Amino acid sequence: MSCCDNKGGKDTCCETKEAPVGLLDANESRREFIWDAVKNFTFGALTLTAIPIFVEKADAEEVHTNSDGKEVKGHTVLFGYLVDTTKCIGCGGCMLACKKENDVPDGEFRTWVERYVYYKDGSVRVDANTKGTFAFTELPPIDPKEVDKAFFVPKLCNHCLDTPCIQVCPVGASYKTKEGVVLVDYEQCIGCAYCVQACPFGTRFINTKTNTADKCTWCYHRIQHGEKPACVDVCPTGTRTFGDINDPESEISKTLAANRIDVLKSYLGTRPKTRYIGLTAEVV
Amino acid sequence: MTHQAAEFIFPNDMSGVAWTVMIVLYPYITGLVAGAFVVAALYHVFGRKELAPVARFALAASFSFCAFATLPLLLHLHQPQRAFFIMFMPNFTSAMAGFGFIYSFYLTLLAVEILLVFRSDIVAMAAGTGIKSLLYKVLSLGVLRETAKSKQIDAKWIHALSVIGIPAACVLHGYVGFIFGGIKANPWWSTALMPVIFLASAIVSGIAMLIVLYVVYSKVRGVKVDDECLRSMMKTLWLFLILAVTLESLELLNMAYEAGEEWHILSRLVTEKLRFTFLYVQLIIGSAIPFVLLLIGWMKKTSPRTRITLGTISGLLVLVQVLAMRFNVVIGGQMLSKSFRGFVQYVPEWYGREGILVAMGVFTLPFILLIAVTQILPVWKIDAHDH
Numbered sequence: 001m002s003c004c005d006n007k008g009g010k011d012t013c014c015e016t017k018e019a020p021v022g023l024l025d026a027n028e029s030r031r032e033f034i035w036d037a038v039k040n041f042t043f044g045a046l047t048l049t050a051i052p053i054f055v056e057k058a059d060a061e062e063v064h065t066n067s068d069g070k071e072v073k074g075h076t077v078l079f080g081y082l083v084d085t086t087k088c089i090g091c092g093g094c095m096l097a098c099k100k101e102n103d104v105p106d107g108e109f110r111t112w113v114e115r116y117v118y119y120k121d122g123s124v125r126v127d128a129n130t131k132g133t134f135a136f137t138e139l140p141p142i143d144p145k146e147v148d149k150a151f152f153v154p155k156l157c158n159h160c161l162d163t164p165c166i167q168v169c170p171v172g173a174s175y176k177t178k179e180g181v182v183l184v185d186y187e188q189c190i191g192c193a194y195c196v197q198a199c200p201f202g203t204r205f206i207n208t209k210t211n212t213a214d215k216c217t218w219c220y221h222r223i224q225h226g227e228k229p230a231c232v233d234v235c236p237t238g239t240r241t242f243g244d245i246n247d248p249e250s251e252i253s254k255t256l257a258a259n260r261i262d263v264l265k266s267y268l269g270t271r272p273k274t275r276y277i278g279l280t281a282e283v284v
Numbered sequence: 285m286t287h288q289a290a291e292f293i294f295p296n297d298m299s300g301v302a303w304t305v306m307i308v309l310y311p312y313i314t315g316l317v318a319g320a321f322v323v324a325a326l327y328h329v330f331g332r333k334e335l336a337p338v339a340r341f342a343l344a345a346s347f348s349f350c351a352f353a354t355l356p357l358l359l360h361l362h363q364p365q366r367a368f369f370i371m372f373m374p375n376f377t378s379a380m381a382g383f384g385f386i387y388s389f390y391l392t393l394l395a396v397e398i399l400l401v402f403r404s405d406i407v408a409m410a411a412g413t414g415i416k417s418l419l420y421k422v423l424s425l426g427v428l429r430e431t432a433k434s435k436q437i438d439a440k441w442i443h444a445l446s447v448i449g450i451p452a453a454c455v456l457h458g459y460v461g462f463i464f465g466g467i468k469a470n471p472w473w474s475t476a477l478m479p480v481i482f483l484a485s486a487i488v489s490g491i492a493m494l495i496v497l498y499v500v501y502s503k504v505r506g507v508k509v510d511d512e513c514l515r516s517m518m519k520t521l522w523l524f525l526i527l528a529v530t531l532e533s534l535e536l537l538n539m540a541y542e543a544g545e546e547w548h549i550l551s552r553l554v555t556e557k558l559r560f561t562f563l564y565v566q567l568i569i570g571s572a573i574p575f576v577l578l579l580i581g582w583m584k585k586t587s588p589r590t591r592i593t594l595g596t597i598s599g600l601l602v603l604v605q606v607l608a609m610r611f612n613v614v615i616g617g618q619m620l621s622k623s624f625r626g627f628v629q630y631v632p633e634w635y636g637r638e639g640i641l642v643a644m645g646v647f648t649l650p651f652i653l654l655i656a657v658t659q660i661l662p663v664w665k666i667d668a669h670d671h
C-alpha cells in the first residue's frame with residue numbers, strides 16, 4: 001500500500017501500517033466497513049477498504065488498534081517488535097542477555113537465533129546455537145565458496161493479536177495486557193502445556209524451574225518503566241527494535257512504514273506483532 | 285530454485301514432548317468409558333436384548349473406568365495442586381475448560397444409572413443387619429422400600445439416563461478428539477474428523493474390552509458364554525472397527541492426496557517415526573487381522589467354541605490397536621517440530637510421575653474397582669423381564 005509513506009497524514013498511514021500482509025482479518029475489515037458506512041453515511045469511511053483516493057476520514061480523531069486488534073479512538077499504547085534479519089550477525093548476545101535477565105533454565109529458550117545457509121547445490125541448512133554461548137563459536141563454520149547466501153533469523157514470542165495460546169488456556173493463565181503483551185500468570189498456570197501445543201512458533205515451553213508455561217515477555221518488567229527489552233538493548237547491530245506501534249513517531253513505526261514487512265506463518269492467522277524484515281520462504 | 289531444507293527442530297523441542305504417556309492413557313480410558321456405555325445403551329435404548337448378559341456389567345465397567353479417567357491428567361499437570369482451577373476459573377475459549385464439567389456430569393449420570401439399575405438388589409440386600417447391609421443402606425440412599433410404581437418410575441429414569449448418556453458419551457469423548465483436532469499449529473492433529481475418529485475408536489475399544497472381560501469372567505465364574513450375546517458384540521465390534529479404520533485412513537488419504545505443504549514431513553512421520561506403531565500395529569495387527577477374525581467369528585456357521593477364541597483374540601488385538609492409535613495421535617503429533625523440518629525425540633520414560641510404570645499402575649486401578657463392584661453388586665444378573 002503506497003499511501004503509507006508517512007506523508008499522507010498519520011490517519012491513513014496507521015491503517016495500512018498496522019496491517020501488513022496477513023495481519024488484517026478480512027471479516028473484521030468488512031464488518032468495520034459496513035459499520036462505518038452505516039454510521040457516517042460518508043464515502044470517507046471507504047478508506048478502510050483501501051480505496052486510496054479517499055484518503056481523508058470523516059472523523060479526524062486518531063484511530064488506533066488496541067491489543068485485541070480492534071480499532072479504537074484516542075491513543076492507546078500497542079507494543080510491537082521488529083526484527084531486521086538483514087542486520088543480524090548471529091552473535092547470540094540477545095540469548096545471553098535474555099537468559100540472565102529472566103533466569104531462563106539451560107535448554108529452554110525465550111529467544112534464539114536460527115541460521116539459514118543456502119548451498120549452491122540447492123540445499124538449505126538450518127541450525128541454531130543452543131548452547132547459550134556466543135554463536136560464533138558454536139555453529140559449524142561454512143565455506144563461502146559453497147554457499148549462495150546465508151543469514152540469521154532471531155526468534156521470540158510473536159505476541160500475536162489473535163493468540164491460539166490464550167485461546168486454549170483452560171484457566172485463563174495466559175493473557176494479554178492492555179498494551180498487547182502476551183503473558184503467563186505463573187501463580188495461576190496449572191502446567192497443562194496445552195498452550196505449548198497450540199503455539200505454532202515453538203516459543204513456549206514448560207519452565208523446569210517454575211513448573212509452569214513460560215515464554216518471552218518482551219521483558220514486561222522493564223518495558224513498564226519505559227526501558228527496552230534486554231535483547232533489544234544488548235543487540236550490537238540494531239537488529240531488534242521495540243516500541244509503540246500506535247505512535248507514528250516511534251522508531252519502530254517509522255521503520256515499519258518504510259519497509260516491506262512480513263510475519264511468520266501468516267497463513268495461520270495469528271496476526272503476530274513481532275514482525276520481520278528480510279524473511280524468505282524457507283523461514284518458518 | 286526450490287530448496288530442500290535439512291533437519292532442524294526448534295530449540296524448545298530439544299527437551300522432548302510436552303505430553304507423554306499419561307496423555308496417551310487419558311483418552312484410552314475415557315474411550316473405554318464411552319465404549320462400554322454404548323453397549324449398555326444398545327441394550328437399554330436400542331432393544332438389543334441379546335446383550336442382556338453384559339448390560340449390567342457394561343455399566344459397572346464404564347463407571348469403573350470413568351472413576352479413574354482424571355488420574356492420568358492429574359499426574360501429568362505440572363501444578364497438580366491447582367487442578368481445580370479448571371472448574372473454578374474456567375476460560376471457556378479453551379476446549380479443555382469444559383472438561384471438569386463434562387466429566388463430573390458423566391460420572392454422576394453413570395453413578396445414578398447404576399444405582400437405579402441395581403435398586404431392587406440393593407434394597408433386598410439392605411434388609412439385613414451388619415456391616416454389609418449398612419453398605420447397601422448407604423447405596424440405597426435411604427430408599428428402602430420398592431413398589432410396583434417406584435419400579436416403573438425407575439425403569440423410566442434408566443431409559444432416560446441411557447438416552448441422555450449416549451450424547452453425553454459422545455461429548456465426553458468427541459471432546460477429547462476436539463482438544464487435538466482444534467490445534468491449527470499441528471497438521472497431524474488439525475482435522476474436523478478428529479472428534480469422530482476418537483469417538484469411533486472409543487466405541488471399538490469399549491466393546492473389545494467387554495468381549496475380553498466377559499469371556500474371562502465367564503471362565504472364572506465357570507459359566508457358559510452366551511453365544512448370541514458374544515456374537516452380537518463381535519458383529520457390532522466388526523462394524524465399528526470398519527467405521528473407525530475408514531475414518532482414520534480417510535484422514536491420512538486426504539492428507540496424502542492433497543499433498544499440501546506439510547505432507548513431506550507427515551509422510552516421513554508415518555513411514556519412519558510411526559512405522560511400527562502406526563503401519564504395523566495400528567493398521568495391520570490391530571485392524572486388518574481382527575477384521576478377518578471378527579468376520580469369521582460372527583458368522584452363524586462358526587462354532588461357539590471357535591467364536592470365543594476368535595472373539596478374545598480380536599478383542600485383545602483391537603485393544604492394542606486403540607492404544608497404538610492414541611499413541612500415534614498424541615505422541616506422533618508432538619514428534620513434529622513446529623519447524624516442520626525435523627522430529628522431536630520421544631524417549632519413553634519408565635520411572636517417575638509420568639513414567640510407564642506409573643501409567644501401568646494407573647491402568648490397573650479401574651480393574652480393581654471393577655472387581656470390587658462385581659463383589660458388591662450382582663452385575664451378572666439378567667434383568668427379570670429378559671429371562
Ligand code: SF4
Binds near residue numbers: 158164199201202203
Ligand atoms: S508466538 Fe506463540 S506464545 Fe507468542 S503470542 Fe503467538 S501463539 Fe502465543
Ligand code: SF4
Binds near residue numbers: 188191196
Ligand atoms: S500450561 Fe499454563 S498457561 Fe499454558 S495452557 Fe496450561 S494453564 Fe494455561
